[in-house]
Amino acid sequence: MNPLTIESARPLLAALDYAGVAVFAASGALGAARAKHTIVTFAFFAAVTGVGGGTLRDLLIGAPVFWVYRSDYLGVCMIAAGLVWLLKADRWRMDALLWLDAIGMAAYAVVGAAKALSYGVPPLAATAMGVLTACFGGIVRDVLAGQPSILLRREIYVSAGALAAVVFVGLHLAGVDNSLAGVVGAAAGFTLRAIALKWDVALPGYRDA
Numbered sequence: 331m332n333p334l335t336i337e338s339a340r341p342l343l344a345a346l347d348y349a350g351v352a353v354f355a356a357s358g359a360l361g362a363a364r365a366k367h368t369i370v371t372f373a374f375f376a377a378v379t380g381v382g383g384g385t386l387r388d389l390l391i392g393a394p395v396f397w398v399y400r401s402d403y404l405g406v407c408m409i410a411a412g413l414v415w416l417l418k419a420d421r422w423r424m425d426a427l428l429w430l431d432a433i434g435m436a437a438y439a440v441v442g443a444a445k446a447l448s449y450g451v452p453p454l455a456a457t458a459m460g461v462l463t464a465c466f467g468g469i470v471r472d473v474l475a476g477q478p479s480i481l482l483r484r485e486i487y488v489s490a491g492a493l494a495a496v497v498f499v500g501l502h503l504a505g506v507d508n509s510l511a512g513v514v515g516a517a518a519g520f521t522l523r524a525i526a527l528k529w530d531v532a533l534p535g536y537r538d539a
Contacts (some may be wrong), residue, residue, distance in 0.1 A: 350464075456499055
């Protein structure tokens, strides 16, 4: 299979990439705010959450780690941390963290899958890279904040990231324009996560009646 050519979709993917980093960084800083940490910890949580998933993806697919040779991504993380600090985010409802995370998850799932395809990764593995990109930062955030990992809860989260990646990769394989495929994929993942948040939808556990 030929690698995905992303030039036509580059503006959209760049926008989704920055959006994913920004909202994940903000969600990381929100985790620090709820634990009453210092501004230094705000920045650390924001950076680890914002670039964690993409870092692991790049290491696995043999790509240069996307933020190492440029300053804008870490800059976005620092700005997000500063805004959360200034806006007194510890007063926000928990919903703010969940909805920010949902936006970042959907955007990053598409970006991760697209980048993997552009490096010649097969479709199934590229889908897995999308899920990993979307979810790993949030997992690290939960561990750092001392919260139960999203992987240990039944709520629909990883499944929503998987849907975003599957829809994008499937539409790409069907010959749909990559920009349109990216929008539809991200929207599908966000919609599933939004349904889970709005109506408390969860997956059944092992041997549940």
